[in-house]
Amino acid sequence: MQERFISANNFEQCQKCSLCETVCPVMANNPAYAGPKRSGPDGERYRLKNGIFFEDSLKYCLNCKRCEVACPSGVRIADLIQQARIDFARKAPKLRDLMLASTDQVGPMASAFAPVANFALGLPPVKGILDFTLGIDRHRTLPKYSGETFVHWFRKNAASSQAAFKRQISYFHGCYANFNYPQLGRDFTAVMNAFGIGVNLIDERCCGVAKIANGMIPAATRDAKHNINVFRASVAAGRDVITVSTTCTMTLLEEYPELLKVDNADVKGHISLVEPFLYKAIASGELKPVWKEGWKARAAYHCPCHQERLGLGIFTTELLKMIPGLELTELPSNCCGIAGTYGFKKENYKVSQQIGKPLFDSIKAAAPDFVVCECETCKWQIEMSTGVTVKNPVSILAEALDLEKTLELNRS
Amino acid sequence: MMKFDVVVIGGGLAGMTAATALQQGGLKCAVVAEGLSLSGASREAYTAAGGTLLAGDRVTGGTIENGRLVSIRTEKLGDVTLEARAFILATGKFFSRGIVADMQKVYEPIFGLDVQYDADRSTWFSPSFAAPQRFLEFGVIAEDGCAVRNGVKIENLFPAGEVLAGLSSAASDATAEIKKSALAAAEAARRI
Numbered sequence: 001m002q003e004r005f006i007s008a009n010n011f012e013q014c015q016k017c018s019l020c021e022t023v024c025p026v027m028a029n030n031p032a033y034a035g036p037k038r039s040g041p042d043g044e045r046y047r048l049k050n051g052i053f054f055e056d057s058l059k060y061c062l063n064c065k066r067c068e069v070a071c072p073s074g075v076r077i078a079d080l081i082q083q084a085r086i087d088f089a090r091k092a093p094k095l096r097d098l099m100l101a102s103t104d105q106v107g108p109m110a111s112a113f114a115p116v117a118n119f120a121l122g123l124p125p126v127k128g129i130l131d132f133t134l135g136i137d138r139h140r141t142l143p144k145y146s147g148e149t150f151v152h153w154f155r156k157n158a159a160s161s162q163a164a165f166k167r168q169i170s171y172f173h174g175c176y177a178n179f180n181y182p183q184l185g186r187d188f189t190a191v192m193n194a195f196g197i198g199v200n201l202i203d204e205r206c207c208g209v210a211k212i213a214n215g216m217i218p219a220a221t222r223d224a225k226h227n228i229n230v231f232r233a234s235v236a237a238g239r240d241v242i243t244v245s246t247t248c249t250m251t252l253l254e255e256y257p258e259l260l261k262v263d264n265a266d267v268k269g270h271i272s273l274v275e276p277f278l279y280k281a282i283a284s285g286e287l288k289p290v291w292k293e294g295w296k297a298r299a300a301y302h303c304p305c306h307q308e309r310l311g312l313g314i315f316t317t318e319l320l321k322m323i324p325g326l327e328l329t330e331l332p333s334n335c336c337g338i339a340g341t342y343g344f345k346k347e348n349y350k351v352s353q354q355i356g357k358p359l360f361d362s363i364k365a366a367a368p369d370f371v372v373c374e375c376e377t378c379k380w381q382i383e384m385s386t387g388v389t390v391k392n393p394v395s396i397l398a399e400a401l402d403l404e405k406t407l408e409l410n411r412s
Numbered sequence: 413m414m415k416f417d418v419v420v421i422g423g424g425l426a427g428m429t430a431a432t433a434l435q436q437g438g439l440k441c442a443v444v445a446e447g448l449s450l451s452g453a454s455r456e457a458y459t460a461a462g463g464t465l466l467a468g469d470r471v472t473g474g475t476i477e478n479g480r481l482v483s484i485r486t487e488k489l490g491d492v493t494l495e496a497r498a499f500i501l502a503t504g505k506f507f508s509r510g511i512v513a514d515m516q517k518v519y520e521p522i523f524g525l526d527v528q529y530d531a532d533r534s535t536w537f538s539p540s541f542a543a544p545q546r547f548l549e550f551g552v553i554a555e556d557g558c559a560v561r562n563g564v565k566i567e568n569l570f571p572a573g574e575v576l577a578g579l580s581s582a583a584s585d586a587t588a589e590i591k592k593s594a595l596a597a598a599e600a601a602r603r604i
Contacts, residue, residue, distance in 0.1 A: 071447055
C-alpha cells in the first residue's frame, strides 16, 4: 500500500513553499534567472516528459547550494539543475570555459612562466584582450600563479622527513594550493608535522568541480574515477585522505556519486576536511596543541556556501575557538558571489559583485584584522572586493601554534 | 561530542524564539534547523548573540537514559554528538515533518514520542475545506511541559510550537500561541 505513495524522484518532495527562492542570491540580482524552484523541481516535471523544456537560463545558477540548505523537504535542488545542464545543454563549452576549467593543464604552464604570466595578466591591455576575445571580465583581478608549485616544494623540502612520523595521512591539496598558493600546503604540512602526523602526496587530479560547472562531463568523470582509485589505494595502505578545500571536498563526497555517477561509498568515510579531522582529534585529547604565548588577532569568519551545504562550518568555528588569543566573530551568512569560474565570466561579473555586496559590507563594518574562510575562490573575491586579507584556518593554526612545543608534546 | 547548555531542534518561529531568548539570556545554544523556515532578522539576532546555527542539518536520533535525553546525533556531524542539559523540540507539524502520518498512525519521527491522535482515520479530516480539520490538532503530548515516550516523561526535553498537540497554525491566535509555548519551553530549559 505504502509504496504507491513513494516516488523515486526526489523532486516530488517539493512542497512549493518557495523558501529556496528567498535565499537564492542569483534570483535577487538577475531577472533572467527563473529561480531554484522553477529551474529545479518544477522544470524537472517538464524535462522528464521532454528535453525541449530545458531552459538555457539554468546556466545562471551558480551552484552555491543555498537552496538545498534552506529546503525543509530535502530536495536536492541544485543537483537537479546541474543534472539538467549535463543532460540537456547542447552548446559545447567555449574555449574560455575549457581554459578556466582545465586546471591540471593550464596550471603547470602558468606556473612555469609565473613571473611573465602574473605580470601579463595584471596589465590593463592584456585584461582588455582577454575580455574582448575570451569573455573573461576585465575588472576581475586574476589569480596569481606561483613560480614553484607546492608539489615541487614538498618533494624538495619535506618529503624525505615524513616517514619518521608515527601516524600517516594522505593530503589532497587541490589545484589552488599547488599552483596558486603553495603557502597553504606548507602551512598544512607544518601543522600536521607538529602534531606528529606524516604527510603523503598522492597522484591526485583536479576534483573536477570546474569541469562539471562548464559542461566537461566526460573529462570530469575520468578524473573522478582516477581520484577514487588513488583514494582506495591510500585507504588500503592505512592512510585517510585529508583535504583543505571546501569545494573540492564537496565534489569528492557528494558530486561524484550524485552527478558523475562515480561510486565513492567505500572510501567516503575516510575522506575528511582538515577542520573536522583536527577538531575531533583535539577534542578527544588524541592531539595536544600548545599555543604561542601572546599571539593575538581579531578575525571574522565567513562560512563558504559549500561548507554550509556540507554542514561542517561548526567544526571550523569550534576549532578556532580553541585558540586563546583569537577573538572570533561570525559574519552573517551570505554568498560572496564568485562561485568558482562563474564570476570570471564577463556575462556574470556584474551580478557576481552585486551578490557579494551584503558580505563585503558586513566585512567592512566588522573591520577585522583578517577574514577566516576555508574557500580559495571566496578568498580571491573578498580580497579583491574589500582589500581585507583572507586566511585559511590552517594558516591561522600554523601562526598560532607553538610548533616546536606541540611536536614535543605529540611525539610520544 | 560538542557541549551546549541548550540544543533546540527546529529553526522555525518556535525554535528561533526560544533559542534567541536563551542565548540572549547568557546560555550557550545550538539550533539544528532542517530547512530555513525563518531567516533574515530572527536568524541574525540569534547569531549576533553568539548562537550556533547548524543550518540544513537533520537530527537523526538521540540517546535517552533514565528519563533524560543525553545527546542527539545529526546527519552532517556523523559520529560527533551534541550534548546539552536541556533540549527543545520545535520541529513543527506535518509540513516540516515534526510529526508524520502514514495510513495507520501518526508518529513523531526522531524520538518516537507519544503523540495524541484519533485511532479512527476517518475522523482525521473533514471533506469540507472550510471546516476545522482534526489532524491539525494532532501533535506530541506534553506532561508538565516535558515530552513523553511510552508513558514515561523525558524530563529535559521540552516540546514547543506547532509540534504540540492542540496547537494548530490554523487558529487565529496561532503566532501568539507558538511564541508563548516557545518562551515557556525556554524558561523550563533555563531552570534545568
